[in-house]
Amino acid sequence: MSLPLLIAAAIPVAIIALVIKTWWDRRFLLKNVAAPANASLIWGHEKTEFEDNQGWQWRAWFKECGKAFKIKGAWGHPDILVVGDTVALSHIYAKNTYNYPHSPVFIPLIERLTGRSLIWVEGERAHKKMRAMIAPAFSVENVRKMGGDIYHVANTLSNKLSNDILSNNGSVVVDATELAAPATLDVIGRVALGHDFGAVNGSAEGVKITQSWRAQNQMGQEADGFTAMLVLRLFPWITSLPLEAIKAQGAVAERIREIAKAIVSNGQIEKGGKDLMSILLRANANEDPNKRVDLAQIYDHVVTFIVAGHETTAGVTAFTLWTLATHPEIQNALRDELLAFPGEPTYDDFANLDTFPLLDAVCKENLRMFPASARNEKVAENDDILPLREPIKGADGSWIKSIPVKKGQVIHIPSIGINRDEDVWGDADVFRPSRWLVGRPGCEKYCKPGEQGLKPADEMCGGWAGIFTFSEGPRACVGMRLALFEYKVLIYTLVKHLVFEDTGAKIMTRFGATLAPRVVGQEADGIKLPVKISLA
Numbered sequence: 001m002s003l004p005l006l007i008a009a010a011i012p013v014a015i016i017a018l019v020i021k022t023w024w025d026r027r028f029l030l031k032n033v034a035a036p037a038n039a040s041l042i043w044g045h046e047k048t049e050f051e052d053n054q055g056w057q058w059r060a061w062f063k064e065c066g067k068a069f070k071i072k073g074a075w076g077h078p079d080i081l082v083v084g085d086t087v088a089l090s091h092i093y094a095k096n097t098y099n100y101p102h103s104p105v106f107i108p109l110i111e112r113l114t115g116r117s118l119i120w121v122e123g124e125r126a127h128k129k130m131r132a133m134i135a136p137a138f139s140v141e142n143v144r145k146m147g148g149d150i151y152h153v154a155n156t157l158s159n160k161l162s163n164d165i166l167s168n169n170g171s172v173v174v175d176a177t178e179l180a181a182p183a184t185l186d187v188i189g190r191v192a193l194g195h196d197f198g199a200v201n202g203s204a205e206g207v208k209i210t211q212s213w214r215a216q217n218q219m220g221q222e223a224d225g226f227t228a229m230l231v232l233r234l235f236p237w238i239t240s241l242p243l244e245a246i247k248a249q250g251a252v253a254e255r256i257r258e259i260a261k262a263i264v265s266n267g268q269i270e271k272g273g274k275d276l277m278s279i280l281l282r283a284n285a286n287e288d289p290n291k292r293v294d295l296a297q298i299y300d301h302v303v304t305f306i307v308a309g310h311e312t313t314a315g316v317t318a319f320t321l322w323t324l325a326t327h328p329e330i331q332n333a334l335r336d337e338l339l340a341f342p343g344e345p346t347y348d349d350f351a352n353l354d355t356f357p358l359l360d361a362v363c364k365e366n367l368r369m370f371p372a373s374a375r376n377e378k379v380a381e382n383d384d385i386l387p388l389r390e391p392i393k394g395a396d397g398s399w400i401k402s403i404p405v406k407k408g409q410v411i412h413i414p415s416i417g418i419n420r421d422e423d424v425w426g427d428a429d430v431f432r433p434s435r436w437l438v439g440r441p442g443c444e445k446y447c448k449p450g451e452q453g454l455k456p457a458d459e460m461c462g463g464w465a466g467i468f469t470f471s472e473g474p475r476a477c478v479g480m481r482l483a484l485f486e487y488k489v490l491i492y493t494l495v496k497h498l499v500f501e502d503t504g505a506k507i508m509t510r511f512g513a514t515l516a517p518r519v520v521g522q523e524a525d526g527i528k529l530p531v532k533i534s535l536a
């Protein structure tokens, strides 16, 4: 055989050998890590994981295997490591953040949906540089100034609902998710761009954006969306094909860029706007054209704020209206607390935990139970050793205190399972805001004698308030301050003026881009969360 022919024959053999070796190494490394029983030959455990309702599946697996275990991948994908152990989480998120980037499979999708901004960027240097440029826009001083825009939207929504109630014999039944998404889109449009999408009042543009996002999220939660994800994982190059469905994913981002460009060319930036785009443009203006930040990059940041800030905050707002509807005694106590406050509360009033203790507890409890990002996926960039808080029992019966992971290892982080871990929270599925108030001033008003409060901080997650909802470490949510302010203003305004009642619908959750509710027995209707509303 000639040399070129020999080389041509050797290349595919070498590639196949490399693939088998990588697969074998990973299998071998996780060999002693336990896996739950009942893996499907075709789907492994991944389909069961995908169909999770409220974190129950992960919690059942925590009980079976411990807080770190492996699951079988679908379609022969190598085993996936699932991590719920808080020391391992802190190692991944806080101490070795840049060794655990997002899965490369999703990067092209993130780019299409959000542009080349903070969610998309990978690598320590590039991420730190971009984060340092963006984070100051979300300072206390800047977020404080957003109160006017946030209240404007909250009052518009409250007035619209009041009018609907009056013209419908005193009450309406609405889907809380359809109510919250337009409001959070309008808030983020105003504070990120200085643009009013008019979604609360049903503008064509607002409806198009919220519906397009809803459809994306819903598709990701359906069986077809799951299969599409598996196909993408096998053939990532598909995302570069000029397919209509793939191009459509970028449509919302493109529209937001157009609006941003029009605002800049109209010269509104010169007027010193309070919105995030104006802040970024002023902060990054530089005499030296080589150091000046590219306008296109700032447009991508704005797209990211709108995409990352809209459905996340809408989801928890909707779940909160439902938990209050199903717990009228807590809703009444909350309304009493809100009505007792004179005037319109400011950012500082909401940030001071003693001003509205029950509102703060209600918000934390909903953020705990319904984290928008219910499950994350990371991939190890280099070989590493994951330390564990609680040793796990290996498949051979020995106790394991750390898990070696190989470069390329896929890791799933089930935030909703972590936030509902019974070892930390006890009655984790019970909506009990008073758990956040035990031992605090005024506790006797809301807590029962001897009620169980929170665990010591070092036994909870390292994330904000000991929950994993906003993630942890250098890549934790950069918009958290704004999210909390906006969320509290929306709940404050709506609960003060309106009463939310249970419709009797039983709820389950599914996760796609974000966590979303469905009605048990009406799953085919997709995302849905009905509540009855009347005037307070």
Ligand code: HEM
Residues within 6 Å of the ligand: 102, 118, 119, 131, 188, 304, 305, 306, 308, 309, 310, 312, 313, 316, 371, 372, 373, 376, 468, 469, 470, 471, 474, 475, 476, 477, 478, 479, 480, 482, 483
């Ligand atoms: C309740 C509302 C929100 C929740 C639960 C939430 C949650 C999260 C989580 C879990 C992450 C980490 C994602 C990951 O590691 O892949 C994240 C990152 C991020 N969030 Fe939020 N978020 C919320 C609201 C917002 C808002 C209002 C904005 C902006 C206006 C925003 C902007 C971002 C950005 C830009 C990142 C990327 C940060 C980085 O990688 O450095 N989020 N968020």
